[in-house]
Amino acid sequence: MQSSQKHVFTSHDDTQLAYQHWPAATEKETKKAIILFHRGHEHSGRMAHLVNELDLPEFDFFAWDARGHGESPGLRGDAPSFSACVKDIQYFVQHIESTYNIVPTNIAVIGQSVGAVLAATWVHDYAPKIRALCLASPAFDIKLYVPFAKAGLTVLSKLKGNFFITSYVKANMLTHDAERAKTYDTDPQIAKAISVRMLLGLYAASERVVNDAQNIFVPTQVLSSGSDFVVFRKPQQQFYAKLPHPRKEFHVLDGFYHDTLGEKDRHIAVEKIRRFILQSFAEDYQAPDVLNADKIGTSCATAEQLSSPLPASSIKNLFWNLTKRNLKLGSKFSHGLKIGEDTGYDSGSTLDFVYRNQGESKNILGNIIDQQYLNAIGWRGIRVRKQHIEQLLAKYAKALTKQRKDVRILDIAAGHGRYILDAVNELPTPPKSVLLRDYSQLNVDSGSALIQQRNLENIAQFELGDAFDTASLAKVKPKPNLVIVSGLYELFSDNDLLRQSLSGIHQAMLQGGFLIYTGQIWHPQQEFIARALTSHRQGDAWVMRLRSQAEMDALVEQAGFKKVDQCIDEFGIFTVSVAQKI
Incomplete structure (x- = not known):
């Protein structure tokens, strides 16, 4: 077997996670990579055999040990949350890009079981521009065999907090390969327990991603084991049916147990993956066509339906x-x-x-x-969004200060401005200027009062302004290098309005400046909000058109920015992203 190199990368919370790297055997001018994500309980070494079996010498291979697995730190089978592990993937890919000079458009991902769900959630939530996604027996719904087990675990977790569950799965239920089953039982790095918060997080993410798979715009192959004792096939089929990309495949591998890529006859699965990846790289990368999703497509149709009156x-x-x-x-x-x-x-x-x-x-x-x-889930998500804005504002204000640039902040629709003034108060180096704008005189008056209460009149001012007026935005003084758009674009379905706004921001912003923008990619109460709640716009119904992260990023990119960072709440509702004027 081709030898690997062991390394660590630093993730979003400064945790150092372990991974293995197998350099390409064949040097090419354009570097390409395949990233492997292991099953729950396992580690990168259990995927190592695929490096040789896939027979793709022109690719670098990478495989991580997820938090609480293998050589990575943390309690075995546990992590702060499922979403924290998804964000780990984002940082892993960023590390691969910066360290090995391999861009996402030259990366294919292979995930198995829980690793497949992590990968699918990452692609849905962060909209990376990867070349291919191969999912082997994704664990969208685990067979717990105990009636009402999920509901019971949910109640117990609220009463007891986090605790651990030992897997009932025996090695001979995973694979017909006797040697692989034996090593599963004897491998000291395999932990048979999983924390309840990770298990419930897996269920929640799976349900969301399966129901919203129409917002995954990557060529995707799903391999389903025909005799799987561990997970159900139905949600795998539902997920596949909603995938919008024309290049997608679903294969049922008759007789296979759950360890699809570790089965005795795994060469059948491996050959399918190899062909799919090679074909995905046979042509140049093509970005998804999502810029007109406000005029045609699922999100448009859903918003249209929710805005239509019901029979009296x-x-x-x-x-x-x-x-x-x-x-x-x-x-x-x-x-x-x-x-x-x-x-x-x-x-x-x-x-x-x-x-x-x-x-x-x-x-x-x-x-x-x-x-x-x-305590409604949407408002909890909003408060997490505020925290993410504060974190990213501090991070990129620090980056500008490190470049010896004065920090000049602009918020184009600040509301009362509380969240931005809270964030400014926490900055170690005060910004040179803070300009807040809003269309509402009520908000301007309230925000101006907050500025006075906090004694920030020397650096901050609040003015009336239209966030969709290109010319007005382009003329703002002083020219900003850190612009925030929070909670605005989610309220408007029309992408032309966003183009006007983003164009004005781009013209106003200093070169190398950063745009912090929010998105709403999913919401469990979309119908309730549309049917029961009113908007600030003359009391109309509050009908939201949810934008996929891919659509939001494409609009920002079209305006002349390059995305460099992103956060998302654990519920999968609100994203906060950062793009740089290039």
Whole structure:
């Protein structure tokens, strides 16, 4: 077997994760790579045989040990969250690009079981421009065999916190290869336990990615083991059916157990993967055509459907009318609901209440309603989004300061400006200037008052401005090198509006500056929001068109920026990305 080199890379929380690298046997001018992601319980060494078996000498191979696996640190079978492991992949790929000069468009990914779900979630959430995705028996739904096991684990986790579950799977249920089964039982680096937070995180991510697979724009091959005792095939088929890329394949490998790539007859699977990867590299990379997703496609059709009135006498219409009446009734007691009913649930005033994150009603019932309202998954995601904006603002302000550049901040739709002023307060080096803009005089007045309260008048100012007026944005003074657009583009379906805004930002921004922009790629309450909540725009229904990360990134790239960083909340709803003016 071709020998490997062992290394570590530093991930998003400064944890050093282990990986192996097999350099290409054949030197080529353009470097290409294949990244291998192992099953749960296992490690990179269990994928090493594929380096020779795939017989692709012109490719560099990489395989990591996920957190809590192999030689990587952490409790065995555990991690801070499933989403933390997905973000680890992003940092691993960035490390490969910067260290080995291999760009994502020359990378193919092979994942097995839990590793396949991690890879699929990464491709969905971060929209990397990779060449091919091969998923072997993705563990979208594990066969737990105990009735109501998932519900029971969810309840227990809330009562007990995190705990560990030992796998019931025996080696002879994974593969017909007797030698591989034997090494599974004797390998000291294999841990049979998995934490409940990782297991429940796996379930949540799987459900989301399967239901939203239409936003994975990468050539994808799915290999399903025909006699799999560990995972169900149905969600694999559902996932495959929704994939939009014309170059996709689904194969059922009759008689195969769950360890698809470690089976006795794995050469059948390996040959399919090899052919798929070679064919994916046979032509130049082509970016997905998503720039007109506001005019045609799934997200457009869904938003259109949600904006259409329901039949007056339908049970569904009666239900949503009752829901709206309940919200109005609740607003008589709850300060939070009253703000939403009066100014719109997507208004700057509502967001300011969500950021304050405390009951503000004058009665006990109202405060109970406030707390339930603030605990909604969307508002929890919004507060995580605020944290991510603060983290990325600090990171890229520091990068500019390191380049000996004055930091000049612009927020084109700041609402009340609380989140941006909170972030500015935490910067070790104060910015040279902070310009906040908003279309609403109410928001400008409230934000100006906040500036005065925090004694920031010497560096910060708030002015009235249209975030979609190209000419107005292009003329802002002083010229910024750190621009924030938070929670704005998600409210507008029309991509032409975003083009106008991004063009103005690009013209205004100093060369080498950074754009921090948010996205909303998925939401579990999309219908509830559309049918029950009102917008700040003359009390219209708040109908959101969800943009895939690929679509949002493509619009930013079209305006002349290059994406360099991204965060996403653990729920998979809100992304915060960074792009640089190039």
